[in-house]
Amino acid sequence: MMESCWRRLVGLLLLLRLSTVRCSAVETVNVVDFCGQMIRGDGMIVNSHQESKKYYFVTMGTDCHLTMQAISPKDKVQFHFRFFLVYSLLRVAPLSPAPLFPESPRDPAALNPRLEPTSGESAGDPCHAGSYVQFYDGRDRSSPPLGPPLCGKSLPRPVLSTGNYLTLRLVTRGTQPRVDFVGDFTSFRLGFNQSECSSEPYFTCRNGKCIPLSLVCDDKGIDNCGDGSDLEENLTTGCKDSPASPSLLVLYIILAVVAGGVVLCWCCWSPGWFLWRVSICRFLPCCNSACASCQLCTRSCIHSKEHRLAKVTPHTPANGIPTGTAATDNGADENVNMAAV
Missing domain, CATH: 2.60.120.290 (Spermadhesin, CUB domain)
Known part of the structure; x- marks a missing residue:
């Protein structure tokens, strides 16, 4: 089902591309x-x-x-x-x-x-x-x-x-x-007889001529009318900004319906698919380096708090034996006793 949705979507995109480019290209021969x-x-x-x-x-x-x-x-x-x-x-x-x-x-x-x-x-x-x-x-x-x-x-x-x-x-x-x-x-x-031009897709020039609409939207800026009226029309509306024909509107509606169906398939059949796809970004070098820098910074801060070295100040009691040395000797005696046991 997913493959059929993708095929229809690609086909409609190609059809839309051909329909928008068809009226703008002007061939050249010699x-x-x-x-x-x-x-x-x-x-x-x-x-x-x-x-x-x-x-x-x-x-x-x-x-x-x-x-x-x-x-x-x-x-x-x-x-x-x-x-x-x-x-x-x-x-x-x-x-x-x-x-x-x-x-x-x-x-x-x-x-x-x-x-x-x-x-x-x-x-x-x-x-x-x-x-x-x-x-x-x-x-x-x-x-x-x-x-x-x-x-x-x-x-x-x-x-x-x-x-x-x-x-x-x-x-x-x-x-x-x-x-x-x-x-x-x-x-x-x-175009003196308006029915000759109005019944077919023709553009009426100011000088009385009628030319096909494909020449009004040409990409070379050619004055096909001979009086510049088709160039003025092209400048005010243009091929890209001209009102969409009914066939293009139907195509847009079908394209929107198919896109909505594809999104619905993602949500119903595999709700975790999108998140699974997005999770791949964690392997990218840029994302990995950013995450690694944050993790290293956090770990270094935690590690520094847990393993911070304490400052030892020597203290000499009244008997003249340093506390640190006594602690060391006691530790040694305890180690000997544990070994004897």
Whole structure:
């Protein structure tokens, strides 16, 4: 019975831990490592490469795309750059073939810009045949592009999709590319129709957007609303201080009942168990030394009172024989008489 109580208690503690941490963690991915893949979630942090904001990504001939998908099909995807640096020191003319390098990908389409023309390679190329980032309003690069290619050192404006898919493409051109960016995508829906947000666990921003509640409690302090209203909500309430949901209240009640049952088992089935456990502390060095010092002090005081040495003052009687000597001689005579008997 005791083992079953302990198992239930541990299981409830683990469940409580998972339920409190689930809404605060924000995952981080990078375009280079997740090249050609699709990520799905309410929101994530997207970096250009693993060593972002430490070192540039300088691999030449790169052509990678990453597709972001919102969990709900009703949501749209917003991408917001927080740090942006994409350019090439030595650019390549749009119609000239790109040189071959050992670290270049094997895909020939990425090596020769003429094989796969894009909006960034036209006559009005805003990035001047250098490295760039392009967004597509869909689940792959065949979807319609969203805006012109992005490059340079200035932060671009947020990019919004019309559906629940948004594709980001990174292309490095030239012989000395310099790529380093950090951004985040947020799944949202327009809250002009309040029923769209009130029927599900969404937070209504001041600008009319609705974002999942998990993004309000993120641990990175990201402005997912775009107007800072989710950050104000996070500062005033926070994940730890927010009102507990009904499921958490039920979990707390069950946990209290189980804890009370365990205490009741201790009292009814083994009333001396707690005292027996606490008595183990007497073997600890700290407790033992403290008790030993008290015992030694008490014993030394008692021993000193019982075995205190008396002071003997010699006394010479009228006959001239010291009392101490006479007592010693009498003691010797008595010893001889006892031996004779």
